[in-house]
Amino acid sequence: MSARIQTWMWAAQRLSAIVLAIAVLVHLGTIIYAVQGGLSGTEIVARVAGNGSWLAFYVVFVAAVAIHAPIGLRAVLIEMTPLPARAVDVVVTVALVSIAWTGWSAAFGLYGLGVS
Amino acid sequence: MEKTLDVSIWRGKDDGAYVSYAVPVRESQTILDVVTYVQRRLDATLAYRFACRVGMCGSCAMTVNGRPRWTCRTHASRVVEDGRLRIGPLDNLPRIKDLAVDMAPFFDKWAAAGGQFQGDTTRTDDFANVQPDSTQRQHAEKGIECIGCGVCYAACDVVRWKPDYLGPAALNRAWTLHNDERDTGKDERLRAVAGDAGCHACHSHQSCTEHCPKHLNPTEGIAGLKRATLLAALKGRL
Numbered sequence: 157m158s159a160r161i162q163t164w165m166w167a168a169q170r171l172s173a174i175v176l177a178i179a180v181l182v183h184l185g186t187i188i189y190a191v192q193g194g195l196s197g198t199e200i201v202a203r204v205a206g207n208g209s210w211l212a213f214y215v216v217f218v219a220a221v222a223i224h225a226p227i228g229l230r231a232v233l234i235e236m237t238p239l240p241a242r243a244v245d246v247v248v249t250v251a252l253v254s255i256a257w258t259g260w261s262a263a264f265g266l267y268g269l270g271v272s
Numbered sequence: 273m274e275k276t277l278d279v280s281i282w283r284g285k286d287d288g289a290y291v292s293y294a295v296p297v298r299e300s301q302t303i304l305d306v307v308t309y310v311q312r313r314l315d316a317t318l319a320y321r322f323a324c325r326v327g328m329c330g331s332c333a334m335t336v337n338g339r340p341r342w343t344c345r346t347h348a349s350r351v352v353e354d355g356r357l358r359i360g361p362l363d364n365l366p367r368i369k370d371l372a373v374d375m376a377p378f379f380d381k382w383a384a385a386g387g388q389f390q391g392d393t394t395r396t397d398d399f400a401n402v403q404p405d406s407t408q409r410q411h412a413e414k415g416i417e418c419i420g421c422g423v424c425y426a427a428c429d430v431v432r433w434k435p436d437y438l439g440p441a442a443l444n445r446a447w448t449l450h451n452d453e454r455d456t457g458k459d460e461r462l463r464a465v466a467g468d469a470g471c472h473a474c475h476s477h478q479s480c481t482e483h484c485p486k487h488l489n490p491t492e493g494i495a496g497l498k499r500a501t502l503l504a505a506l507k508g509r510l
Contacts, residue, residue, distance in 0.1 A: 160466075160505055
């Protein structure tokens with residue numbers, strides 16, 4: 157892979173790591189706070205469905221994961237498996253699309269429950 | 273009775289084995305002294321490499337009790353464990369025979385990382401006036417005492433996992449040249465060190481820094497190269 161792409165990937169992973177450091181804390185903190193007294197699926201939907209701030213947070217969170225994890229996975233696959241570079245890039249692309257697709261689907265799906 | 277060390281030394285190439293020797297303990301004895309004793313008194317067929325014996329040439333590095341070390345400046349008393357020494361060739365390099373490894377891949381990577389100085393002056397020009405306290409010179413200062421012993425390369429996990437990786441010494445050399453204000457090949461060098469096998473592959477485990485006998489910090493230099501490549505990419509020069 158070219159020096160330019162490699163460098164941008166490194167920068168993307170560092171920047172996404174900064175976003176994740178904050179987002180994971182907010183995510184876990186909110187979960188711990190919210191489930192103190194037990195929380196049902198209905199209550200979760202009631203809180204997040206149609207909530208624009210919640211949607212914006214998770215759109216950014218998912219984007220950061222979709223950028224960060226595949227770049228890390230790429231390094232692991234190159235170093236730990238005999239997969240050729242092209243196969244590694246295919247796996248990494250599939251991982252990126254899968255994470256983004258499933259994450260955003262969930263976020264938009266829950267948000268959509270409150271918009272009618 | 274004379275006190276001896278139980279010394280196991282790797283004999284052969286890849287399919288060799290450790291062979292034990294009894295070596296008399298001497299005052300201020302180095303690992304190189306131990307190996308030399310074996311070669312001169314016990315088995316003249318033992319192959320190993322050394323030159324200066326004073327920590328300048330970087331040719332006598334070996335694996336001693338599991339750690340890569342410069343053997344001419346390592347006292348046996350400091351690293352011996354229960355009277356035993358286990359001495360093998362450096363990791364991550366092709367073995368030639370016994371304790372001698374082929375250093376060619378190591379130095380080929382120096383060349384691949386743009387390790388040559390590129391200048392645009394001639395002998396008729398004045399000397400360059402480099403300020404000793406300038407930031408660039410200070411960066412270069414931290415890395416220029418490398419003796420090319422290969423200890424960092426043998427200690428590097430990334431080299432072990434990804435044999436194409438340029439390695440700490442080659443990248444440290446690139447970093448010192450990047451901070452040499454007389455050098456004119458900086459962009460070309462940054463392109464050479466930013467590829468798949470370059471500085472971005474470093475995990476910052478710091479094994480190189482931990483093991484470097486000259487107490488250099490290649491990890492810091494590699495981090496500097498990462499920032500320099502990003503700056504060059506932002507300026508469209510990569």
